[in-house]
């Protein structure tokens with residue numbers, strides 16, 4: 001499967017969540033999910049197989065947090081190579097003979113630049129160690145996802161060794177289209193492309209409707225990916241529940257295509273049922289070549305004034321407001337069907 005060539009002429013379905021699905025299926029919340037690639041490989045393998053059966057043609061390894069910094073929370077900081085290679089092997093085996101690409105999931109390190117400096121952590125080396133292991137494990141794609149700031153994404157992109165792998169960069173971005181520190185998403189995409197990304201886009205943070213709102217502000221024409229959450233979680237009886245039903249999610253997927261997305265999957269809260277619905281909903285759609293953008297491009301380039309938040313200064317001041325507004329919009333507003 002030549003993913004880039006396919007994305008020029010058709011819409012490709014990715015997979016859904018791994019972490020929230022594992023928790024939903026009874027894995028304790030304090031377990032290291034990435035370690036399951038070694039201790040319970042069949043559990044991971046069967047999830048890959050379910051997503052492939054549902055219609056996913058890009059599957060992600062169970063390695064979102066498999067970097068030394070995040071693994072150190074479990075005392076596994078010396079198992080980066082082992083876990084990433086095991087995860088790549090499980091995904092490759094599940095994909096074998098099925099015209100499915102394997103994407104090596106790489107998340108942010110989960111610490112600020114300041115904390116890295118204080119702890120003497122070489123962030124580039126952390127990313128390099130994980131990405132090298134994934135590439136040696138045989139992934140087709142380096143899938144950098146859920147990054148909230150451009151600086152860390154640039155470190156990861158620069159740390160990545162030369163290879164034939166396709167590079168995907170996905171940001172977790174508010175519907176306004178700005179990253180932390182006010183960086184416009186369109187500018188971040190341009191920077192990622194300069195540093196070798198072939199596919200850019202957004203994942204997590206937003207439910208499907210908010211993701212459509214975000215894409216409305218982006219130009220068409222790029223190889224654009226969108227992996228929304230299944231709505232906004234509610235904490236109920238000791239666990240997070242994601243409310244968006246597969247049908248609603250799939251209708252929104254058609255709107256995402258109308259806004260330029262060509263690779264569509266799901267993030268937190270999505271399941272094989274969501275991906276099955278998406279794969280069916282987008283099967284007759286083709287990539288759009290142009291569209292009108294809701295917000296004038298120049299307006300997006302005007303620096304946003306960010307006030308200092310009291311406790312977590314890296315967090316945009318408007319985040320809480322958007323999060324609170326989100327669930328009702330995503331739950332109650334019917335998705336318009338758009339044909340392209």
Ligand SMILES: [Zn+2]
Pocket residue numbers: 146203204205229267268
């Ligand atoms: Zn997510």
